[in-house]
Amino acid sequence: MELESSQKGQDKIASENVIPLEPLEEALISQAAVISDRLDVTSRDDAWLNALVQRMRTTYFADVPQVYPIVAHFGRRAHRRFGSIGARNHTSILRLNGLLADPEVPLYVLEAVIAHELAHYAHGFGSGLTRRHAAPHRGGVVDKELEQRGLALVAERAKAWIEREWEAFYQSRCADLLREAQAKQKATEALWREFLAAAGRRTLADIEQEMGYLAARIGFFGPLPKVEWLYATQKQKAPSYWLPKRQVLHLHGLLADRRVPDYFVQFQIAYWLTRQKEGAKWSAIQPKLWEAGLRSITQQALDWRHRWNLFVMKHHPQKKAK
Ligand SMILES: [Zn+2]
Known part of the structure:
Protein backbone atom coordinates (compact mmCIF):
# COMPACT_ATOMS: atom_id res chain seq x y z
CA MET A 1 0.00 0.00 0.00
CA GLU A 2 1.23 3.47 -0.88
CA LEU A 3 1.82 5.63 2.13
CA GLU A 4 1.38 9.36 2.32
CA SER A 5 3.92 11.38 4.21
CA SER A 6 2.45 12.95 7.30
CA GLN A 7 2.80 16.47 5.98
CA LYS A 8 1.00 15.67 2.73
CA GLY A 9 -1.74 13.90 4.68
CA GLN A 10 -2.32 16.88 6.92
CA ASP A 11 -2.54 19.34 4.03
CA LYS A 12 -4.96 17.21 2.13
CA ILE A 13 -7.33 16.87 5.05
CA ALA A 14 -7.25 20.58 5.82
CA SER A 15 -8.06 21.59 2.25
CA GLU A 16 -11.05 19.33 1.82
CA ASN A 17 -14.62 20.52 2.08
CA VAL A 18 -16.40 20.08 5.36
CA ILE A 19 -19.88 18.64 5.30
CA PRO A 20 -22.24 21.04 7.14
CA LEU A 21 -23.15 19.82 10.59
CA GLU A 22 -25.35 20.84 13.49
CA PRO A 23 -23.72 23.74 15.40
CA LEU A 24 -22.98 21.67 18.50
CA GLU A 25 -21.53 18.84 16.48
CA GLU A 26 -19.48 21.28 14.48
CA ALA A 27 -18.05 22.75 17.65
CA LEU A 28 -17.20 19.30 18.93
CA ILE A 29 -15.64 18.29 15.67
CA SER A 30 -13.52 21.39 15.32
CA GLN A 31 -11.98 20.38 18.63
CA ALA A 32 -11.92 16.69 17.94
CA ALA A 33 -10.69 16.99 14.37
CA VAL A 34 -12.80 14.13 13.09
CA ILE A 35 -11.29 13.39 9.73
CA SER A 36 -13.52 10.68 8.34
CA ASP A 37 -16.47 13.08 7.96
CA ARG A 38 -14.35 14.65 5.27
CA LEU A 39 -13.73 11.41 3.41
CA ASP A 40 -15.93 10.86 0.42
CA VAL A 41 -17.95 7.90 1.60
CA THR A 42 -19.92 5.87 -0.88
CA SER A 43 -19.77 2.56 0.92
CA ARG A 44 -17.63 1.30 3.74
CA ASP A 45 -15.65 -1.50 2.17
CA ASP A 46 -12.14 -2.71 2.99
CA ALA A 47 -10.50 -0.32 0.50
CA TRP A 48 -12.27 2.62 2.12
CA LEU A 49 -11.32 1.31 5.56
CA ASN A 50 -7.64 1.05 4.62
CA ALA A 51 -7.69 4.63 3.34
CA LEU A 52 -9.23 5.78 6.63
CA VAL A 53 -6.66 3.86 8.67
CA GLN A 54 -3.82 5.47 6.70
CA ARG A 55 -5.36 8.92 7.24
CA MET A 56 -5.64 8.27 10.96
CA ARG A 57 -2.08 7.03 11.05
CA THR A 58 -0.55 9.93 9.15
CA THR A 59 -2.63 12.51 11.01
CA TYR A 60 -2.27 11.29 14.57
CA PHE A 61 0.51 8.70 14.65
CA ALA A 62 2.99 10.03 12.07
CA ASP A 63 5.89 9.77 14.54
CA VAL A 64 5.33 6.04 15.07
CA PRO A 65 7.65 4.02 12.81
CA GLN A 66 5.85 1.55 10.58
CA VAL A 67 7.72 -1.68 11.16
CA TYR A 68 4.93 -3.92 9.92
CA PRO A 69 2.61 -2.50 7.25
CA ILE A 70 -1.01 -2.32 8.38
CA VAL A 71 -3.75 -4.15 6.51
CA ALA A 72 -7.27 -3.43 7.72
CA HIS A 73 -10.50 -5.26 7.09
CA PHE A 74 -14.03 -5.64 8.34
CA GLY A 75 -14.42 -8.98 10.10
CA ARG A 76 -17.40 -10.84 11.47
CA ARG A 77 -20.28 -9.20 13.26
CA ALA A 78 -19.61 -9.17 17.00
CA HIS A 79 -21.48 -8.13 20.11
CA ARG A 80 -18.71 -6.94 22.40
CA ARG A 81 -15.53 -6.65 20.38
CA PHE A 82 -15.14 -3.58 18.19
CA GLY A 83 -11.63 -4.06 16.92
CA SER A 84 -8.40 -5.96 17.28
CA ILE A 85 -4.83 -5.79 16.06
CA GLY A 86 -2.33 -8.58 15.67
CA ALA A 87 0.73 -9.53 13.66
CA ARG A 88 0.88 -12.25 11.04
CA ASN A 89 3.79 -12.80 8.63
CA HIS A 90 5.33 -9.42 9.46
CA THR A 91 2.06 -7.70 8.66
CA SER A 92 -0.16 -5.95 11.13
CA ILE A 93 -3.77 -7.05 10.75
CA LEU A 94 -6.27 -4.48 12.03
CA ARG A 95 -9.72 -6.00 12.20
CA LEU A 96 -12.93 -4.08 12.76
CA ASN A 97 -16.25 -5.52 13.86
CA GLY A 98 -18.17 -6.10 10.61
CA LEU A 99 -21.14 -4.18 12.01
CA LEU A 100 -19.13 -0.96 11.89
CA ALA A 101 -19.44 -1.04 8.09
CA ASP A 102 -23.11 -0.23 8.58
CA PRO A 103 -23.76 3.42 7.62
CA GLU A 104 -25.84 3.91 10.77
CA VAL A 105 -22.72 3.70 12.93
CA PRO A 106 -21.22 7.22 13.13
CA LEU A 107 -17.82 7.56 11.54
CA TYR A 108 -16.30 8.84 14.75
CA VAL A 109 -17.00 5.43 16.29
CA LEU A 110 -14.84 3.81 13.62
CA GLU A 111 -12.19 6.45 14.15
CA ALA A 112 -12.16 5.82 17.88
CA VAL A 113 -11.77 2.08 17.35
CA ILE A 114 -8.99 2.56 14.80
CA ALA A 115 -7.26 5.08 17.09
CA HIS A 116 -7.45 2.56 19.93
CA GLU A 117 -5.82 -0.15 17.79
CA LEU A 118 -3.18 2.27 16.50
CA ALA A 119 -2.32 3.10 20.11
CA HIS A 120 -1.71 -0.62 20.65
CA TYR A 121 0.43 -0.58 17.50
CA ALA A 122 2.47 2.33 18.89
CA HIS A 123 2.94 0.41 22.15
CA GLY A 124 4.41 -2.57 20.30
CA PHE A 125 1.38 -4.85 20.06
CA GLY A 126 0.94 -6.41 16.64
CA SER A 127 3.41 -3.97 15.09
CA GLY A 128 6.90 -5.46 15.32
CA LEU A 129 7.91 -2.49 17.50
CA THR A 130 9.41 -3.03 20.93
CA ARG A 131 6.72 -3.58 23.54
CA ARG A 132 6.39 -0.58 25.77
CA HIS A 133 4.05 -2.22 28.29
CA ALA A 134 3.67 -5.71 29.70
CA ALA A 135 -0.09 -5.79 29.09
CA PRO A 136 -1.97 -3.86 26.38
CA HIS A 137 -4.45 -2.08 28.67
CA ARG A 138 -2.74 -1.97 32.06
CA GLY A 139 -2.93 1.37 33.83
CA GLY A 140 -5.11 3.00 31.16
CA VAL A 141 -2.14 3.33 28.78
CA VAL A 142 -4.36 3.41 25.69
CA ASP A 143 -6.55 6.23 27.02
CA LYS A 144 -3.47 8.20 27.99
CA GLU A 145 -1.98 7.71 24.53
CA LEU A 146 -5.20 8.89 22.85
CA GLU A 147 -5.37 11.93 25.09
CA GLN A 148 -1.78 12.92 24.28
CA ARG A 149 -2.54 12.64 20.59
CA GLY A 150 -5.65 14.81 20.72
CA LEU A 151 -8.02 11.87 20.29
CA ALA A 152 -9.71 11.93 23.69
CA LEU A 153 -12.82 13.71 22.44
CA VAL A 154 -13.32 11.30 19.55
CA ALA A 155 -12.99 8.43 22.02
CA GLU A 156 -15.48 10.07 24.37
CA ARG A 157 -18.06 10.68 21.65
CA ALA A 158 -17.72 7.10 20.48
CA LYS A 159 -18.12 5.78 24.01
CA ALA A 160 -21.25 7.88 24.50
CA TRP A 161 -22.77 6.63 21.24
CA ILE A 162 -21.99 3.02 22.09
CA GLU A 163 -23.53 3.38 25.55
CA ARG A 164 -26.64 5.00 24.12
CA GLU A 165 -27.22 3.11 20.88
CA TRP A 166 -25.19 -0.07 20.57
CA GLU A 167 -27.47 -2.59 22.25
CA ALA A 168 -30.54 -1.66 20.21
CA PHE A 169 -28.48 -1.39 17.05
CA TYR A 170 -26.96 -4.81 17.64
CA GLN A 171 -30.36 -6.36 18.26
CA SER A 172 -31.77 -4.84 15.11
CA ARG A 173 -28.90 -6.16 12.98
CA CYS A 174 -28.18 -9.48 14.61
CA ALA A 175 -31.50 -11.06 15.49
CA ASP A 176 -30.25 -14.24 13.82
ZN1 LIG B 1 -7.47 -2.68 23.22
Missing part, protein backbone atom coordinates in the same frame (compact mmCIF):
# COMPACT_ATOMS: atom_id res chain seq x y z
CA LEU A 177 -27.12 -14.39 15.99
CA LEU A 178 -29.12 -13.70 19.14
CA ARG A 179 -31.56 -16.48 18.30
CA GLU A 180 -28.66 -18.83 17.66
CA ALA A 181 -26.98 -17.92 20.95
CA GLN A 182 -30.24 -18.45 22.82
CA ALA A 183 -30.79 -21.85 21.24
CA LYS A 184 -27.22 -22.81 22.05
CA GLN A 185 -27.64 -21.76 25.67
CA LYS A 186 -30.83 -23.78 26.00
CA ALA A 187 -29.12 -26.83 24.55
CA THR A 188 -26.20 -26.41 26.97
CA GLU A 189 -28.56 -26.11 29.92
CA ALA A 190 -30.36 -29.27 28.87
CA LEU A 191 -27.05 -31.15 28.62
CA TRP A 192 -26.03 -30.02 32.10
CA ARG A 193 -29.38 -30.92 33.64
CA GLU A 194 -29.12 -34.38 32.14
CA PHE A 195 -25.52 -34.72 33.33
CA LEU A 196 -26.34 -33.66 36.88
CA ALA A 197 -29.40 -35.91 37.09
CA ALA A 198 -27.45 -39.05 36.12
CA ALA A 199 -27.14 -41.79 38.72
CA GLY A 200 -24.30 -41.58 41.25
CA ARG A 201 -23.62 -37.84 40.98
CA ARG A 202 -22.79 -35.63 43.93
CA THR A 203 -25.88 -33.56 44.72
CA LEU A 204 -26.23 -30.06 46.12
CA ALA A 205 -27.46 -31.69 49.34
CA ASP A 206 -24.14 -33.61 49.52
CA ILE A 207 -22.25 -30.36 48.98
CA GLU A 208 -24.25 -28.48 51.63
CA GLN A 209 -23.60 -31.21 54.14
CA GLU A 210 -19.88 -31.06 53.35
CA MET A 211 -19.97 -27.30 53.69
CA GLY A 212 -21.53 -27.53 57.16
CA TYR A 213 -18.79 -29.90 58.27
CA LEU A 214 -15.97 -27.79 56.82
CA ALA A 215 -17.44 -24.53 58.19
CA ALA A 216 -17.30 -25.99 61.72
CA ARG A 217 -13.66 -27.00 61.26
CA ILE A 218 -12.67 -23.62 59.86
CA GLY A 219 -14.64 -21.68 62.47
CA PHE A 220 -16.97 -20.09 59.94
CA PHE A 221 -19.99 -19.24 62.05
CA GLY A 222 -21.95 -16.91 59.79
CA PRO A 223 -24.85 -18.11 57.69
CA LEU A 224 -23.51 -20.49 55.06
CA PRO A 225 -23.37 -19.22 51.51
CA LYS A 226 -25.76 -20.64 48.95
CA VAL A 227 -24.29 -23.15 46.51
CA GLU A 228 -25.33 -23.60 42.89
CA TRP A 229 -24.04 -25.74 40.05
CA LEU A 230 -22.47 -23.72 37.29
CA TYR A 231 -23.59 -24.84 33.84
CA ALA A 232 -20.11 -23.97 32.68
CA THR A 233 -19.22 -23.20 29.11
CA GLN A 234 -16.02 -24.77 27.84
CA LYS A 235 -14.30 -21.45 28.45
CA GLN A 236 -15.22 -21.39 32.14
CA LYS A 237 -12.46 -23.67 33.33
CA ALA A 238 -12.13 -22.73 36.99
CA PRO A 239 -13.59 -25.38 39.31
CA SER A 240 -15.38 -22.76 41.39
CA TYR A 241 -16.41 -19.12 41.32
CA TRP A 242 -17.63 -16.77 44.03
CA LEU A 243 -20.44 -14.35 43.16
CA PRO A 244 -19.93 -11.52 45.68
CA LYS A 245 -23.13 -9.62 44.91
CA ARG A 246 -25.35 -12.62 45.55
CA GLN A 247 -23.02 -14.30 48.09
CA VAL A 248 -23.29 -17.50 46.08
CA LEU A 249 -20.67 -20.18 45.52
CA HIS A 250 -20.78 -21.50 41.95
CA LEU A 251 -19.35 -24.98 41.58
CA HIS A 252 -18.45 -26.20 38.10
CA GLY A 253 -20.99 -28.86 37.16
CA LEU A 254 -18.24 -31.43 36.57
CA LEU A 255 -17.52 -31.43 40.33
CA ALA A 256 -20.66 -33.53 40.58
CA ASP A 257 -18.80 -36.32 38.83
CA ARG A 258 -17.42 -38.70 41.48
CA ARG A 259 -14.32 -39.36 39.42
CA VAL A 260 -13.27 -35.92 40.71
CA PRO A 261 -11.73 -36.74 44.12
CA ASP A 262 -13.57 -35.69 47.29
CA TYR A 263 -10.57 -33.67 48.47
CA PHE A 264 -10.72 -31.53 45.33
CA VAL A 265 -14.38 -30.65 45.99
CA GLN A 266 -13.74 -30.14 49.72
CA PHE A 267 -10.88 -27.81 48.94
CA GLN A 268 -13.09 -25.58 46.73
CA ILE A 269 -15.56 -25.18 49.57
CA ALA A 270 -12.95 -24.73 52.29
CA TYR A 271 -11.05 -22.20 50.21
CA TRP A 272 -14.05 -19.91 49.64
CA LEU A 273 -15.25 -20.14 53.24
CA THR A 274 -11.79 -19.24 54.53
CA ARG A 275 -11.46 -16.46 51.99
CA GLN A 276 -14.67 -14.86 53.27
CA LYS A 277 -13.06 -14.65 56.70
CA GLU A 278 -9.44 -13.90 55.87
CA GLY A 279 -9.51 -11.96 52.61
CA ALA A 280 -8.21 -12.82 49.16
CA LYS A 281 -4.50 -13.30 49.92
CA TRP A 282 -3.32 -16.89 49.69
CA SER A 283 -0.66 -16.12 52.32
CA ALA A 284 -3.51 -15.44 54.76
CA ILE A 285 -5.75 -18.31 53.64
CA GLN A 286 -3.23 -21.14 53.59
CA PRO A 287 -2.21 -21.07 57.31
CA LYS A 288 -5.89 -21.06 58.33
CA LEU A 289 -6.56 -24.14 56.21
CA TRP A 290 -3.62 -25.89 57.84
CA GLU A 291 -4.75 -24.83 61.30
CA ALA A 292 -8.14 -26.36 60.53
CA GLY A 293 -6.43 -29.68 59.80
CA LEU A 294 -6.96 -29.35 56.04
CA ARG A 295 -3.31 -29.39 55.06
CA SER A 296 -3.41 -32.75 53.31
CA ILE A 297 -6.67 -31.90 51.49
CA THR A 298 -5.16 -28.62 50.34
CA GLN A 299 -1.95 -30.17 49.07
CA GLN A 300 -3.70 -33.03 47.29
CA ALA A 301 -6.18 -30.62 45.72
CA LEU A 302 -3.42 -28.32 44.45
CA ASP A 303 -1.64 -31.34 43.01
CA TRP A 304 -4.81 -32.45 41.27
CA ARG A 305 -5.40 -29.04 39.69
CA HIS A 306 -3.67 -29.89 36.38
CA ARG A 307 -5.66 -33.12 36.19
CA TRP A 308 -8.78 -30.99 36.55
CA ASN A 309 -7.98 -29.10 33.36
CA LEU A 310 -7.61 -32.38 31.48
CA PHE A 311 -10.77 -33.71 33.09
CA VAL A 312 -12.77 -30.70 31.89
CA MET A 313 -11.39 -31.02 28.37
CA LYS A 314 -12.30 -34.69 28.25
CA HIS A 315 -15.60 -34.86 30.10
CA HIS A 316 -17.43 -31.59 29.50
CA PRO A 317 -21.01 -32.53 28.56
CA GLN A 318 -20.79 -30.39 25.40
CA LYS A 319 -17.77 -32.41 24.34
CA LYS A 320 -19.80 -35.59 24.34
CA ALA A 321 -22.72 -34.08 22.50
CA LYS A 322 -20.53 -33.22 19.54
Whole structure:
Protein backbone atom coordinates (compact mmCIF):
# COMPACT_ATOMS: atom_id res chain seq x y z
CA MET A 1 0.00 0.00 0.00
CA GLU A 2 1.23 3.47 -0.88
CA LEU A 3 1.82 5.63 2.13
CA GLU A 4 1.38 9.36 2.32
CA SER A 5 3.92 11.38 4.21
CA SER A 6 2.45 12.95 7.30
CA GLN A 7 2.80 16.47 5.98
CA LYS A 8 1.00 15.67 2.73
CA GLY A 9 -1.74 13.90 4.68
CA GLN A 10 -2.32 16.88 6.92
CA ASP A 11 -2.54 19.34 4.03
CA LYS A 12 -4.96 17.21 2.13
CA ILE A 13 -7.33 16.87 5.05
CA ALA A 14 -7.25 20.58 5.82
CA SER A 15 -8.06 21.59 2.25
CA GLU A 16 -11.05 19.33 1.82
CA ASN A 17 -14.62 20.52 2.08
CA VAL A 18 -16.40 20.08 5.36
CA ILE A 19 -19.88 18.64 5.30
CA PRO A 20 -22.24 21.04 7.14
CA LEU A 21 -23.15 19.82 10.59
CA GLU A 22 -25.35 20.84 13.49
CA PRO A 23 -23.72 23.74 15.40
CA LEU A 24 -22.98 21.67 18.50
CA GLU A 25 -21.53 18.84 16.48
CA GLU A 26 -19.48 21.28 14.48
CA ALA A 27 -18.05 22.75 17.65
CA LEU A 28 -17.20 19.30 18.93
CA ILE A 29 -15.64 18.29 15.67
CA SER A 30 -13.52 21.39 15.32
CA GLN A 31 -11.98 20.38 18.63
CA ALA A 32 -11.92 16.69 17.94
CA ALA A 33 -10.69 16.99 14.37
CA VAL A 34 -12.80 14.13 13.09
CA ILE A 35 -11.29 13.39 9.73
CA SER A 36 -13.52 10.68 8.34
CA ASP A 37 -16.47 13.08 7.96
CA ARG A 38 -14.35 14.65 5.27
CA LEU A 39 -13.73 11.41 3.41
CA ASP A 40 -15.93 10.86 0.42
CA VAL A 41 -17.95 7.90 1.60
CA THR A 42 -19.92 5.87 -0.88
CA SER A 43 -19.77 2.56 0.92
CA ARG A 44 -17.63 1.30 3.74
CA ASP A 45 -15.65 -1.50 2.17
CA ASP A 46 -12.14 -2.71 2.99
CA ALA A 47 -10.50 -0.32 0.50
CA TRP A 48 -12.27 2.62 2.12
CA LEU A 49 -11.32 1.31 5.56
CA ASN A 50 -7.64 1.05 4.62
CA ALA A 51 -7.69 4.63 3.34
CA LEU A 52 -9.23 5.78 6.63
CA VAL A 53 -6.66 3.86 8.67
CA GLN A 54 -3.82 5.47 6.70
CA ARG A 55 -5.36 8.92 7.24
CA MET A 56 -5.64 8.27 10.96
CA ARG A 57 -2.08 7.03 11.05
CA THR A 58 -0.55 9.93 9.15
CA THR A 59 -2.63 12.51 11.01
CA TYR A 60 -2.27 11.29 14.57
CA PHE A 61 0.51 8.70 14.65
CA ALA A 62 2.99 10.03 12.07
CA ASP A 63 5.89 9.77 14.54
CA VAL A 64 5.33 6.04 15.07
CA PRO A 65 7.65 4.02 12.81
CA GLN A 66 5.85 1.55 10.58
CA VAL A 67 7.72 -1.68 11.16
CA TYR A 68 4.93 -3.92 9.92
CA PRO A 69 2.61 -2.50 7.25
CA ILE A 70 -1.01 -2.32 8.38
CA VAL A 71 -3.75 -4.15 6.51
CA ALA A 72 -7.27 -3.43 7.72
CA HIS A 73 -10.50 -5.26 7.09
CA PHE A 74 -14.03 -5.64 8.34
CA GLY A 75 -14.42 -8.98 10.10
CA ARG A 76 -17.40 -10.84 11.47
CA ARG A 77 -20.28 -9.20 13.26
CA ALA A 78 -19.61 -9.17 17.00
CA HIS A 79 -21.48 -8.13 20.11
CA ARG A 80 -18.71 -6.94 22.40
CA ARG A 81 -15.53 -6.65 20.38
CA PHE A 82 -15.14 -3.58 18.19
CA GLY A 83 -11.63 -4.06 16.92
CA SER A 84 -8.40 -5.96 17.28
CA ILE A 85 -4.83 -5.79 16.06
CA GLY A 86 -2.33 -8.58 15.67
CA ALA A 87 0.73 -9.53 13.66
CA ARG A 88 0.88 -12.25 11.04
CA ASN A 89 3.79 -12.80 8.63
CA HIS A 90 5.33 -9.42 9.46
CA THR A 91 2.06 -7.70 8.66
CA SER A 92 -0.16 -5.95 11.13
CA ILE A 93 -3.77 -7.05 10.75
CA LEU A 94 -6.27 -4.48 12.03
CA ARG A 95 -9.72 -6.00 12.20
CA LEU A 96 -12.93 -4.08 12.76
CA ASN A 97 -16.25 -5.52 13.86
CA GLY A 98 -18.17 -6.10 10.61
CA LEU A 99 -21.14 -4.18 12.01
CA LEU A 100 -19.13 -0.96 11.89
CA ALA A 101 -19.44 -1.04 8.09
CA ASP A 102 -23.11 -0.23 8.58
CA PRO A 103 -23.76 3.42 7.62
CA GLU A 104 -25.84 3.91 10.77
CA VAL A 105 -22.72 3.70 12.93
CA PRO A 106 -21.22 7.22 13.13
CA LEU A 107 -17.82 7.56 11.54
CA TYR A 108 -16.30 8.84 14.75
CA VAL A 109 -17.00 5.43 16.29
CA LEU A 110 -14.84 3.81 13.62
CA GLU A 111 -12.19 6.45 14.15
CA ALA A 112 -12.16 5.82 17.88
CA VAL A 113 -11.77 2.08 17.35
CA ILE A 114 -8.99 2.56 14.80
CA ALA A 115 -7.26 5.08 17.09
CA HIS A 116 -7.45 2.56 19.93
CA GLU A 117 -5.82 -0.15 17.79
CA LEU A 118 -3.18 2.27 16.50
CA ALA A 119 -2.32 3.10 20.11
CA HIS A 120 -1.71 -0.62 20.65
CA TYR A 121 0.43 -0.58 17.50
CA ALA A 122 2.47 2.33 18.89
CA HIS A 123 2.94 0.41 22.15
CA GLY A 124 4.41 -2.57 20.30
CA PHE A 125 1.38 -4.85 20.06
CA GLY A 126 0.94 -6.41 16.64
CA SER A 127 3.41 -3.97 15.09
CA GLY A 128 6.90 -5.46 15.32
CA LEU A 129 7.91 -2.49 17.50
CA THR A 130 9.41 -3.03 20.93
CA ARG A 131 6.72 -3.58 23.54
CA ARG A 132 6.39 -0.58 25.77
CA HIS A 133 4.05 -2.22 28.29
CA ALA A 134 3.67 -5.71 29.70
CA ALA A 135 -0.09 -5.79 29.09
CA PRO A 136 -1.97 -3.86 26.38
CA HIS A 137 -4.45 -2.08 28.67
CA ARG A 138 -2.74 -1.97 32.06
CA GLY A 139 -2.93 1.37 33.83
CA GLY A 140 -5.11 3.00 31.16
CA VAL A 141 -2.14 3.33 28.78
CA VAL A 142 -4.36 3.41 25.69
CA ASP A 143 -6.55 6.23 27.02
CA LYS A 144 -3.47 8.20 27.99
CA GLU A 145 -1.98 7.71 24.53
CA LEU A 146 -5.20 8.89 22.85
CA GLU A 147 -5.37 11.93 25.09
CA GLN A 148 -1.78 12.92 24.28
CA ARG A 149 -2.54 12.64 20.59
CA GLY A 150 -5.65 14.81 20.72
CA LEU A 151 -8.02 11.87 20.29
CA ALA A 152 -9.71 11.93 23.69
CA LEU A 153 -12.82 13.71 22.44
CA VAL A 154 -13.32 11.30 19.55
CA ALA A 155 -12.99 8.43 22.02
CA GLU A 156 -15.48 10.07 24.37
CA ARG A 157 -18.06 10.68 21.65
CA ALA A 158 -17.72 7.10 20.48
CA LYS A 159 -18.12 5.78 24.01
CA ALA A 160 -21.25 7.88 24.50
CA TRP A 161 -22.77 6.63 21.24
CA ILE A 162 -21.99 3.02 22.09
CA GLU A 163 -23.53 3.38 25.55
CA ARG A 164 -26.64 5.00 24.12
CA GLU A 165 -27.22 3.11 20.88
CA TRP A 166 -25.19 -0.07 20.57
CA GLU A 167 -27.47 -2.59 22.25
CA ALA A 168 -30.54 -1.66 20.21
CA PHE A 169 -28.48 -1.39 17.05
CA TYR A 170 -26.96 -4.81 17.64
CA GLN A 171 -30.36 -6.36 18.26
CA SER A 172 -31.77 -4.84 15.11
CA ARG A 173 -28.90 -6.16 12.98
CA CYS A 174 -28.18 -9.48 14.61
CA ALA A 175 -31.50 -11.06 15.49
CA ASP A 176 -30.25 -14.24 13.82
CA LEU A 177 -27.12 -14.39 15.99
CA LEU A 178 -29.12 -13.70 19.14
CA ARG A 179 -31.56 -16.48 18.30
CA GLU A 180 -28.66 -18.83 17.66
CA ALA A 181 -26.98 -17.92 20.95
CA GLN A 182 -30.24 -18.45 22.82
CA ALA A 183 -30.79 -21.85 21.24
CA LYS A 184 -27.22 -22.81 22.05
CA GLN A 185 -27.64 -21.76 25.67
CA LYS A 186 -30.83 -23.78 26.00
CA ALA A 187 -29.12 -26.83 24.55
CA THR A 188 -26.20 -26.41 26.97
CA GLU A 189 -28.56 -26.11 29.92
CA ALA A 190 -30.36 -29.27 28.87
CA LEU A 191 -27.05 -31.15 28.62
CA TRP A 192 -26.03 -30.02 32.10
CA ARG A 193 -29.38 -30.92 33.64
CA GLU A 194 -29.12 -34.38 32.14
CA PHE A 195 -25.52 -34.72 33.33
CA LEU A 196 -26.34 -33.66 36.88
CA ALA A 197 -29.40 -35.91 37.09
CA ALA A 198 -27.45 -39.05 36.12
CA ALA A 199 -27.14 -41.79 38.72
CA GLY A 200 -24.30 -41.58 41.25
CA ARG A 201 -23.62 -37.84 40.98
CA ARG A 202 -22.79 -35.63 43.93
CA THR A 203 -25.88 -33.56 44.72
CA LEU A 204 -26.23 -30.06 46.12
CA ALA A 205 -27.46 -31.69 49.34
CA ASP A 206 -24.14 -33.61 49.52
CA ILE A 207 -22.25 -30.36 48.98
CA GLU A 208 -24.25 -28.48 51.63
CA GLN A 209 -23.60 -31.21 54.14
CA GLU A 210 -19.88 -31.06 53.35
CA MET A 211 -19.97 -27.30 53.69
CA GLY A 212 -21.53 -27.53 57.16
CA TYR A 213 -18.79 -29.90 58.27
CA LEU A 214 -15.97 -27.79 56.82
CA ALA A 215 -17.44 -24.53 58.19
CA ALA A 216 -17.30 -25.99 61.72
CA ARG A 217 -13.66 -27.00 61.26
CA ILE A 218 -12.67 -23.62 59.86
CA GLY A 219 -14.64 -21.68 62.47
CA PHE A 220 -16.97 -20.09 59.94
CA PHE A 221 -19.99 -19.24 62.05
CA GLY A 222 -21.95 -16.91 59.79
CA PRO A 223 -24.85 -18.11 57.69
CA LEU A 224 -23.51 -20.49 55.06
CA PRO A 225 -23.37 -19.22 51.51
CA LYS A 226 -25.76 -20.64 48.95
CA VAL A 227 -24.29 -23.15 46.51
CA GLU A 228 -25.33 -23.60 42.89
CA TRP A 229 -24.04 -25.74 40.05
CA LEU A 230 -22.47 -23.72 37.29
CA TYR A 231 -23.59 -24.84 33.84
CA ALA A 232 -20.11 -23.97 32.68
CA THR A 233 -19.22 -23.20 29.11
CA GLN A 234 -16.02 -24.77 27.84
CA LYS A 235 -14.30 -21.45 28.45
CA GLN A 236 -15.22 -21.39 32.14
CA LYS A 237 -12.46 -23.67 33.33
CA ALA A 238 -12.13 -22.73 36.99
CA PRO A 239 -13.59 -25.38 39.31
CA SER A 240 -15.38 -22.76 41.39
CA TYR A 241 -16.41 -19.12 41.32
CA TRP A 242 -17.63 -16.77 44.03
CA LEU A 243 -20.44 -14.35 43.16
CA PRO A 244 -19.93 -11.52 45.68
CA LYS A 245 -23.13 -9.62 44.91
CA ARG A 246 -25.35 -12.62 45.55
CA GLN A 247 -23.02 -14.30 48.09
CA VAL A 248 -23.29 -17.50 46.08
CA LEU A 249 -20.67 -20.18 45.52
CA HIS A 250 -20.78 -21.50 41.95
CA LEU A 251 -19.35 -24.98 41.58
CA HIS A 252 -18.45 -26.20 38.10
CA GLY A 253 -20.99 -28.86 37.16
CA LEU A 254 -18.24 -31.43 36.57
CA LEU A 255 -17.52 -31.43 40.33
CA ALA A 256 -20.66 -33.53 40.58
CA ASP A 257 -18.80 -36.32 38.83
CA ARG A 258 -17.42 -38.70 41.48
CA ARG A 259 -14.32 -39.36 39.42
CA VAL A 260 -13.27 -35.92 40.71
CA PRO A 261 -11.73 -36.74 44.12
CA ASP A 262 -13.57 -35.69 47.29
CA TYR A 263 -10.57 -33.67 48.47
CA PHE A 264 -10.72 -31.53 45.33
CA VAL A 265 -14.38 -30.65 45.99
CA GLN A 266 -13.74 -30.14 49.72
CA PHE A 267 -10.88 -27.81 48.94
CA GLN A 268 -13.09 -25.58 46.73
CA ILE A 269 -15.56 -25.18 49.57
CA ALA A 270 -12.95 -24.73 52.29
CA TYR A 271 -11.05 -22.20 50.21
CA TRP A 272 -14.05 -19.91 49.64
CA LEU A 273 -15.25 -20.14 53.24
CA THR A 274 -11.79 -19.24 54.53
CA ARG A 275 -11.46 -16.46 51.99
CA GLN A 276 -14.67 -14.86 53.27
CA LYS A 277 -13.06 -14.65 56.70
CA GLU A 278 -9.44 -13.90 55.87
CA GLY A 279 -9.51 -11.96 52.61
CA ALA A 280 -8.21 -12.82 49.16
CA LYS A 281 -4.50 -13.30 49.92
CA TRP A 282 -3.32 -16.89 49.69
CA SER A 283 -0.66 -16.12 52.32
CA ALA A 284 -3.51 -15.44 54.76
CA ILE A 285 -5.75 -18.31 53.64
CA GLN A 286 -3.23 -21.14 53.59
CA PRO A 287 -2.21 -21.07 57.31
CA LYS A 288 -5.89 -21.06 58.33
CA LEU A 289 -6.56 -24.14 56.21
CA TRP A 290 -3.62 -25.89 57.84
CA GLU A 291 -4.75 -24.83 61.30
CA ALA A 292 -8.14 -26.36 60.53
CA GLY A 293 -6.43 -29.68 59.80
CA LEU A 294 -6.96 -29.35 56.04
CA ARG A 295 -3.31 -29.39 55.06
CA SER A 296 -3.41 -32.75 53.31
CA ILE A 297 -6.67 -31.90 51.49
CA THR A 298 -5.16 -28.62 50.34
CA GLN A 299 -1.95 -30.17 49.07
CA GLN A 300 -3.70 -33.03 47.29
CA ALA A 301 -6.18 -30.62 45.72
CA LEU A 302 -3.42 -28.32 44.45
CA ASP A 303 -1.64 -31.34 43.01
CA TRP A 304 -4.81 -32.45 41.27
CA ARG A 305 -5.40 -29.04 39.69
CA HIS A 306 -3.67 -29.89 36.38
CA ARG A 307 -5.66 -33.12 36.19
CA TRP A 308 -8.78 -30.99 36.55
CA ASN A 309 -7.98 -29.10 33.36
CA LEU A 310 -7.61 -32.38 31.48
CA PHE A 311 -10.77 -33.71 33.09
CA VAL A 312 -12.77 -30.70 31.89
CA MET A 313 -11.39 -31.02 28.37
CA LYS A 314 -12.30 -34.69 28.25
CA HIS A 315 -15.60 -34.86 30.10
CA HIS A 316 -17.43 -31.59 29.50
CA PRO A 317 -21.01 -32.53 28.56
CA GLN A 318 -20.79 -30.39 25.40
CA LYS A 319 -17.77 -32.41 24.34
CA LYS A 320 -19.80 -35.59 24.34
CA ALA A 321 -22.72 -34.08 22.50
CA LYS A 322 -20.53 -33.22 19.54
ZN1 LIG B 1 -7.47 -2.68 23.22
